Amino acid sequence: MPIPVPIARVRRKLVVFAALTGVAALADLPGWTVVALGLTSLAIPLAVTAVGGAALTRELLLPRRGAAATGGLGHTAEQGERFVT
Numbered sequence: 001m002p003i004p005v006p007i008a009r010v011r012r013k014l015v016v017f018a019a020l021t022g023v024a025a026l027a028d029l030p031g032w033t034v035v036a037l038g039l040t041s042l043a044i045p046l047a048v049t050a051v052g053g054a055a056l057t058r059e060l061l062l063p064r065r066g067a068a069a070t071g072g073l074g075h076t077a078e079q080g081e082r083f084v085t
Contacts, residue, residue: 010048011060017041 021037049057 007048007056007059010044011063014041014044014060017044 017037018041021034021041024034024037045057045060048060
């Protein structure tokens with residue numbers, strides 16, 4: 001069953017909620033606010049696990065690094081050679 005939302009968007013939301021939890025704790029906001037943000041941060045990976053299993057959760061928490069583009073704007077070396085005049 002494919003996840004209905006791109007995993008990059010879910011990862012971005014996880015980072016935002018985790019950062020907001022830290023900011024709320026440092027700003028001495030009420031405890032319930034920090035707890036609510038922290039629980040939301042913990043619920044995101046649990047929800048991803050429920051939808052896509054352990055493999056999708058691993059992808060959420062440990063994103064794969066893409067190969068570095070060597071041809072400028074993401075072109076392959078062959079495409080880059082064709083563009084040179």
